[in-house]
Amino acid sequence: MTTSASDKQKSTEPVTKTENSETVTKYSRLPETKNSPVRRNNRRPQKSFQGSNVSGPIFQYFMTGDDAQVATTPTKKRPSLGSLSDVGSSFDGELPEQSPRKMTICEAIDEKFSPVNYSACSFTSIGLSPVKHDKDGTVRVPWTLVLEDRNIAFAGDSDTLCKYCGNVRDLDLSHNDLQSWSEIVKILKEMPHLEQLNLGQNKRLSLSYDFSTLVQSQYTNGEQSKAEKPLSNDSPSTESCPGSEVNDPQTEHDVQKKPPVSLPLTLPSAEGLRGHRDDFVHTSLKTLVLINTGAPMDTIAQMLPRLPSLEELHLSLNGYKQIENSVMKIVEPHSRVKTLYFTDNHFSDWRDFAKLGHIFPKTKNLYLACNQLPCIDISFEGVFTSLESLHLGGNKLDSWDCLDRLNELQSLKSLRIHDIPFYANYDPDPTIRRSLCIARLKNVSHLNGSAVSPDNRIDAERFLIRHYLDHHPKPQRYFELVDKYGQLEKLGEVDLSPIEQICLQLHCSEMEICKEIQVKPSITVLQLKTCVSEIIGIGLKDFNLFYKDAMMEEAFGPVGCFSELKLMSIQLSTAGLCDQSELHARTISRHHNAQRQPSR
Template structure:
């Protein structure tokens, strides 16, 4: 069996054993410590930003040696290693008290955390950003860890196979239907919860967290997403892209629970009768929301987003609502802007200017004014109260007439003919060979605009592949046919 390296061994391999253990003697052969770390102790050789991705690290190594070398580390990236046991993770983090950023993504950290492994008194006071994507860390572990991070502002929990958000108490004994203990990430398995009634709306333990990334988790119910808001009441930014969220309609979720005999409550509901009163009840401070690539499929859900108290930046691309291709990209943007008076930035674009918003709202009114009143959303009547009832737009066809009547003149002969304006000059010459009495290669054409005849004179139609409509030809204009004199140098 191949022995996995410790963090200490990975450090020595990357930065060199001599550079981490030397006392900095200038007389020692082959050592040039003064070039890299002049007048600094050897432990400062390890940079404040320490990246050890994909190094097969499975353990911490000697703790005292880590203290000597890593006490100054502020950002630590250990993604894609072989860490599995939380004591080893804590053994690493405890030696780096100045940490501000930690990335543990793609390490298999699904084992439970026991109280003996993490003293309640230990705190990482400086840690602001924690990334645990695709670690399958159980919700219970997340709550335990957050209790030791009083300054945390940003949390990444993407790709962890969460199908619910577990805010149960630590005494909860949630059990899967097959009898095995739930580890917090069991996909679609149904759960029987035996914990006492818990009002998770008032369980505000992590008020410092402002950003949560929750991409790619198989959660389909918005009521579960709402629990993230209750857990983090200061939340300003939430990313739930690539989650199969069906709707923001919590009331229908509740009715489904009553009327659908196949509906099973998830673990995190905990027999609590206190449901969110609205989709935005727990998101009082949310400013940015990313709903890209979700299963939202109705305009009603878009209108629910308009009621989020301070939401002003929204991403909602790749949703089922757009799969019908009923709208052009421009129409889709207009309908979104008109329905979302609170949103200032949409799908990563610049700020929505007042002129664009007014145009969108007027287009929205005209879009629904010809539809039955029962099909008009509430927003339609709100906008009519602002802009009034609008006259329908005149349908002006700006395309050129397909055929026009033009006078053709060749010498003393004149004839009025109907001409297809999408024909090219070369095609027209070929058609005029019989009338002119000579071949197209020997023909020159001159266009005469009936209104500019006296001021401008004839314009030679010298480009064979140019279509006639590009000359703005109209009925009543004239085309003069002339014989092309051969170049005198031609033999």
């Protein structure tokens, strides 16, 4: 029986029927071909888990390639994403089929933890998704959530965001396109347990944000806050997140009935903010990363009182040139920040360093590498009284006196000063430079990452005294160390390098020869005797070679001070010959040789 091509095609198409208002897809057996594997079982492919209407589709399985040709449950494709001219699109050398559209956090979670991105039909389920879906409709995502480079522009609906990420502790939103600080406020409001937040590379956060308008919105009749101005027409509505169509009529009725109240618009303190239910104060956040965002200092100054538990702040690569006086008028000292990163900015005045000490008085670790700070021209008295670690590498420190200024930081224990100008203009020996740095920094226990032991400090301080004996003017640290160790003299120079050549005095009374010869102390006695044989013109077996031993001369006088060189294989240095030693060659008489010959 023959089958046409159209019949073969119909045999592989899915057959769909409706059972209890649910769509079920059945598959017929695939024909066996040379290029396609044969499915040996008739198991129906498993359906992906469907979430509730409030939280959107949360899929239970990851998908991966396998030899079974199983089609996944048909999913709704995304609409057209527009052209490359849309905001947020990128071009990496190849023209993409569709430019990425702006997303919310909930949409990014659905995309990451669901198999909608897999268009091939040869997939099988291999494991459970880390996203959990409770019976009450609450979605549980992992405590550590990484959504890096997902083209996220908006926080999304508040209720949906709270259901998805209410228990998140560590959130990475770097390399996204968050539109404004109002989105950050919404994220922090709906994630009360958040401890670490990474917002690096979100360039739109360079726009200033006035937090006082956030407080104003608490006393108005429900109008939109002026601080949350939409930047484009892509701002999401309540329909942007799956299942976000939740309206509370009672709430809307209460808002309409609430009368407007005219109050002065002043920025309250953190204690005052805690008294209002909807005011932005986040008491759990400990680490905030704003690297390469260009976040304005006035916005950060307004945000600090609302983050009372903040301990680590990253503000590197933001192009800061100075801290304006207007910022110092509105900022409140934050005593909980312990680690502060300000690397790769453009600070060129040490007065900004003092301003940082006023804003963050209890900082223990400060990173100011790769700025443009020159020679220290201010006093550090009363600044950064708790500072223990300081990184100044890559700045323009051009004088050794800068190290004396750093001694005013009484609690400083660790210092890094790589790639600074006064290193390049000094002795290239790193040991000398390190010793001088240790001696000048009286409180430092770690220099450039290496520990400074008590013995290292004593040697370095004594070295500084001897080093500046012939140098003028002398630093103040020199006189302090002289009072500690006394006036030291220079050490004697001892040359321990190996001797390349020695000079020997050769004497031969029979041949009336007295001559100086230059030899290497590493040659053997046999080589020396060969050289002497060529000089006196006598064969090796016709003379004996003696050297004058100074120690033997003291013990036995000039007659018994000669020792014969009998071992031909040892070196001259081992035999006891040194520079200016005397050699004596004595010929062997023929009569003596005849007596030594055995009788026949």
